[in-house]
Amino acid sequence: MKDEATYRRLFRTALLIRLVEERIIALYPSDRIQSPVHLSIGQEAVAVGVCDGLRPDDLVFATYRSHGFYIAKGGRLDAMFAELYGRTDGISGGKAGSMHLTAPQVGLMGSSAVVASTIPHAVGAALSFKRRGSDRIAVTVFGDGATEEGVYHESLNFAALMEVPVLFLCEDNGLAVHSHRPVRQAYRLAEHAAAFGIGSRRLEEGWDMLAVREATLQAAAKVRAGAPFVLEIATSRYKEHVGVGEDFHFGYRTSASVDAFKRRDPLIVDAALAKALEPELEREIDAAVAFAEASPAPGRPELLTDII
Amino acid sequence: MNVALAQSASQGTRVLSYAGALLETMDAALARHTNVFIMGQGVDDFKGIFGSTTGLAEKHGAKRVFDVPLMEEGMTGIAIGAALAGDYPITTHIRADFSFLAMNQILNLAAKYRYMFGGLMSCPMLIRIVVGRSWGQGAQHSQSPQATFAHFPGLTVVMPSSSQAILDMYPAIIARHPGPVISIEHRLLYNLDFTVSDTGKHVPLGSYVAREGTDVTVVATSVMVLEALRAAQYVHDKAGVSAEIIDLNSISHPDWDLVAASVRRTGRLVVADTSWLEYGVAAEVCRQLVVRDPRLLKQPPSLLGMAPAPCPTAKSLEDIYYPSQHETVDAILTQVTGAGHGIPLPVERSMTEGYKRFRGPF
Numbered sequence A: 001m002k003d004e005a006t007y008r009r010l011f012r013t014a015l016l017i018r019l020v021e022e023r024i025i026a027l028y029p030s031d032r033i034q035s036p037v038h039l040s041i042g043q044e045a046v047a048v049g050v051c052d053g054l055r056p057d058d059l060v061f062a063t064y065r066s067h068g069f070y071i072a073k074g075g076r077l078d079a080m081f082a083e084l085y086g087r088t089d090g091i092s093g094g095k096a097g098s099m100h101l102t103a104p105q106v107g108l109m110g111s112s113a114v115v116a117s118t119i120p121h122a123v124g125a126a127l128s129f130k131r132r133g134s135d136r137i138a139v140t141v142f143g144d145g146a147t148e149e150g151v152y153h154e155s156l157n158f159a160a161l162m163e164v165p166v167l168f169l170c171e172d173n174g175l176a177v178h179s180h181r182p183v184r185q186a187y188r189l190a191e192h193a194a195a196f197g198i199g200s201r202r203l204e205e206g207w208d209m210l211a212v213r214e215a216t217l218q219a220a221a222k223v224r225a226g227a228p229f230v231l232e233i234a235t236s237r238y239k240e241h242v243g244v245g246e247d248f249h250f251g252y253r254t255s256a257s258v259d260a261f262k263r264r265d266p267l268i269v270d271a272a273l274a275k276a277l278e279p280e281l282e283r284e285i286d287a288a289v290a291f292a293e294a295s296p297a298p299g300r301p302e303l304l305t306d307i308i
Numbered sequence B: 001m002n003v004a005l006a007q008s009a010s011q012g013t014r015v016l017s018y019a020g021a022l023l024e025t026m027d028a029a030l031a032r033h034t035n036v037f038i039m040g041q042g043v044d045d046f047k048g049i050f051g052s053t054t055g056l057a058e059k060h061g062a063k064r065v066f067d068v069p070l071m072e073e074g075m076t077g078i079a080i081g082a083a084l085a086g087d088y089p090i091t092t093h094i095r096a097d098f099s100f101l102a103m104n105q106i107l108n109l110a111a112k113y114r115y116m117f118g119g120l121m122s123c124p125m126l127i128r129i130v131v132g133r134s135w136g137q138g139a140q141h142s143q144s145p146q147a148t149f150a151h152f153p154g155l156t157v158v159m160p161s162s163s164q165a166i167l168d169m170y171p172a173i174i175a176r177h178p179g180p181v182i183s184i185e186h187r188l189l190y191n192l193d194f195t196v197s198d199t200g201k202h203v204p205l206g207s208y209v210a211r212e213g214t215d216v217t218v219v220a221t222s223v224m225v226l227e228a229l230r231a232a233q234y235v236h237d238k239a240g241v242s243a244e245i246i247d248l249n250s251i252s253h254p255d256w257d258l259v260a261a262s263v264r265r266t267g268r269l270v271v272a273d274t275s276w277l278e279y280g281v282a283a284e285v286c287r288q289l290v291v292r293d294p295r296l297l298k299q300p301p302s303l304l305g306m307a308p309a310p311c312p313t314a315k316s317l318e319d320i321y322y323p324s325q326h327e328t329v330d331a332i333l334t335q336v337t338g339a340g341h342g343i344p345l346p347v348e349r350s351m352t353e354g355y356k357r358f359r360g361p362f
């Protein structure tokens, strides 16, 4: 029996993320957003389910594909659009852009375009929490490809040794750019984690926001008790790796591979709820875009500030 | 051996080794700031990073001072994350060469976080790395990457050349500096004793005049400051030449006005650096002077650094790989009295002859 209020809350945020990214797609040909964009369309349920399963004061460390996590963690939409536009009222005054969203006031602690590079940051924050006897946890969000990097292995080892409250959250969309997972990995994530004595779980229903939320609540409880945990969530990237188009015509994957997922995607399936919420969300986005449009571009005075 | 310029220890001064100064500042930082912790390979073992962290784990507890697995990148990323969460991490690398495994976190993350996020994020932290030299350190235990690090905006790079520099700079860095600092410590300095003053003029986070002079400006870094000071004493005694020594000290943010003003007076320049000349500190000193005024120098400068090769292990090769006392003295004399100055050079090939106490292994 699903909790209707929670479902609607998560659905609303997931839909907001999708509509925001669809607006980005619509705006992109105008060149108002001059920066690479890595869309999370198809993966929204992970961001909203995870963030809803955390406490507001838990910290999340993210990647270049983080529009979803930024919004789900509670980042301001107007500042986000201004950031994408490269304007002074952007989150980071235009110095960050789409790949480096951050919102420390709501616990999104930066995002990096170097694959896997924020994984140890979450471990470090978790170490700080433990040192202070705090019951907050740190979450690192990364893709399946990131687990191939050495620092992932270093981070698991340290987290296990020091028993720090960190949740390793893998968004498995099965792809690293255009490479499929089986040609990249000789290991299985769960067995690998087990080698460090770290518990793990793989959730196949990555479209199901409530299931993601539930899995996060369970994992976070273990982590809060002092045991690092690997939560892997199967998901689907509908769009091309970077950019606003589709990429099925390049032949490296078929649309069938995402169709199965789309058939269960609540944002598609629950069209009635989506339709009901859309006008209000679109107005919110309109206002954010107008805010960005009105914001001035940074210039000389900003070029050399905040370096050291 | 007391290599400080300082005369005999007088009132308000005491003798303190470089390692001792490091240990004091680490201890004081842990005592003063509850958010400070030290992690690195071997920080809590009996050797304690050449005596610079010995006993601190026992005194401050394993939560404040702890060993880490062999994970240079991971450790540095963990330090960044801890800094983002409000701690002040101090990390160590017993050789600079090993910090190269942490380059991703240092250059792509730590150096960028403040700027890339428009001032919203910052990761104040201290990365201590040790440069090796002598006793056959070879190609991978001898590199001195100040130019590499200082090339990247967002990093603050210092090279303390004395116990005083550590006593003065480290507490200020740890208490107040808003971003990541890389301190490049020189292994050959660790065992040297210096006269320090707890009340005297403080070594700034910029550059300073280590010896005043009028005939030639010698800009030096780290252990080369000591080589230059010795050479300056020698040329003074033998030839009445007055060399001004500037300890660059801060590699990323030197006091270029101080350097330029000195060169404006002397018109002559020697740069003595611990690393390669190519695209290095010496090149940057020349750039800074030339862009200010190409007529500052009366003649081409003399530039001293490591030979343009990886560091060889054999002592006979290592001896000619680093600039020697001969070359330092020769460079100063050549600047002032011209090539073929005919003044006899010192017997000691280099100060490494004086570092007799360093018999390895690391």
Ligand SMILES: Cc1ncc(C[n+]2csc(CCOP(=O)(O)OP(=O)(O)O)c2C)c(N)n1
Binding pocket: A065, A113, A114, A115, A142, A143, A144, A145, A146, A147, A173, A175, A176, A177, A241
């Ligand atoms: C260290 C590094 N190597 C390569 C790249 C280029 N690159 C950008 S995204 C990406 C794929 C990462 O895949 P995954 O971790 O699964 O994340 P996804 O893009 O699927 O969300 C690669 C290889 C990079 N940005 N950083």
Ligand SMILES: [Mg+2]
Binding pocket: A143, A144, A145, A171, A172, A173, A174, A175, A176, A177
């Ligand atoms: Mg992927």
